[in-house]
Amino acid sequence: MAYSEDQVAHLSAQQHAVVRELQELFLQIVVQGESATNARVRKHLLHGAARRVGVIKRCIENVYTLFPPGASRPLHEDKLADVQINLHAFVMNLYGIYDNWAWAYILRHDLEAGIGGRRKIGLFVETTQKRLPTTLRDYLSSATMSEWHEKYVKSFRDALAHRIPLYIPPAQFTHEEGERYKQLEVEKVECVTAMRWERLDLIWSEQAAIGVPCFTFLHAFSEDDPPSPILLHPQMLSDARSIVEFGMLFLRHWHENT
Numbered sequence: 510m511a512y513s514e515d516q517v518a519h520l521s522a523q524q525h526a527v528v529r530e531l532q533e534l535f536l537q538i539v540v541q542g543e544s545a546t547n548a549r550v551r552k553h554l555l556h557g558a559a560r561r562v563g564v565i566k567r568c569i570e571n572v573y574t575l576f577p578p579g580a581s582r583p584l585h586e587d588k589l590a591d592v593q594i595n596l597h598a599f600v601m602n603l604y605g606i607y608d609n610w611a612w613a614y615i616l617r618h619d620l621e622a623g624i625g626g627r628r629k630i631g632l633f634v635e636t637t638q639k640r641l642p643t644t645l646r647d648y649l650s651s652a653t654m655s656e657w658h659e660k661y662v663k664s665f666r667d668a669l670a671h672r673i674p675l676y677i678p679p680a681q682f683t684h685e686e687g688e689r690y691k692q693l694e695v696e697k698v699e700c701v702t703a704m705r706w707e708r709l710d711l712i713w714s715e716q717a718a719i720g721v722p723c724f725t726f727l728h729a730f731s732e733d734d735p736p737s738p739i740l741l742h743p744q745m746l747s748d749a750r751s752i753v754e755f756g757m758l759f760l761r762h763w764h765e766n767t
Contacts, residue, residue: 511721512742517579520742524573527746530753531566535559537760550616557609558756561602565752568599569745578742580722583680596675596726596741603748604666607632607658610759614641618766633658642765648758657751668728675728677741680720690719 512520542554576584576592584592611632615621620640621630629636633655638646648654669675682690693712700709725738 512578512724517577520578520746521573523746524569524742527749527753528566528570531562531569531749534753534756535562535566537757538562541760545613545617547616550613553609553613553616558606558613561606561609562752562756564598564602565606565749568595568602569749571595572599572741572745576722576724576741578724583717583720583722585717586679589677589679593675593677593726596677596745597669599745599748600662600665600669600675603752604662606752606756610756610763611637614759614763617763633663640767642762642767644762645759648755662748665728673728675726677726678723681723682720686719690716 538554538559542551542559545551545554572592572595575588575595583589608631611630611634615624615630615637618640621627624630624636624640631637632641632645632649638649641649665675693716697709697712700706700712724741726741726744727738
């Protein structure tokens with residue numbers, strides 16, 4: 510579905526605001542990372558969390574530039590591939606930044622040996638959550654955050670890394686447009702077989718003019734479940750705001766040890 514004019518204006522304004530918030534989080538991480546005396550803590554903050562925030566910020570900027578919410582025509586396949594590359598990087602770093610924060614906390618308080626090994630380290634792992642200050646533990650264990658992590662971030666990251674990569678459909682069709690597109694697909698194969706290259710070029714051009722942009726992304730949750738499409742532009746902003754909100758909370762309380 511297309512965004513309304515009001516939604517386009519709102520998304521554009523919010524994108525600029527979120528980029529500023531991510532930049533502020535980046536600076537705060539760098540300040541605390543530079544002051545850390547433990548070299549491994551510094552690594553997870555400066556080369557882990559801060560670097561991921563920078564990538565996440567740039568991914569949002571790239572997606573909004575390559576595929577603005579006000580786009581009226583489907584993207585060329587190369588540009589769509591570039592958008593998907595940025596989406597993949599966004600999701601992987603969205604997932605990974607929480608592990609960097611978990612390691613920074615565990616290492617700062619020298620809990621690695623007593624926690625049961627590296628597999629027990631993670632902000633959404635109970636063994637780590639039990640060691641966190643109450644404020645952070647309550648935030649992460651809330652129903653909202655638990656569901657966001659399990660059903661969205663972890664699910665999409667796992668699919669991207671191990672099963673089906675995240676995918677943005679090239680266009681959205683009416684029933685009639687979809688039927689015409691499929692007819693042209695059949696004819697393309699015939700043209701290649703018969704080496705009718707001029708007609709093939711015309712088919713490519715006709716297909717490019719069919720339909721409207723599809724502003725969703727999806728993956729198959731399992732072999733049996735149908736894909737669940739998610740609106741691309743607002744989801745990226747919402748995810749980034751979640752990082753900013755928790756990141757600032759983490760930096761205010763990670764010095765506390767229960």
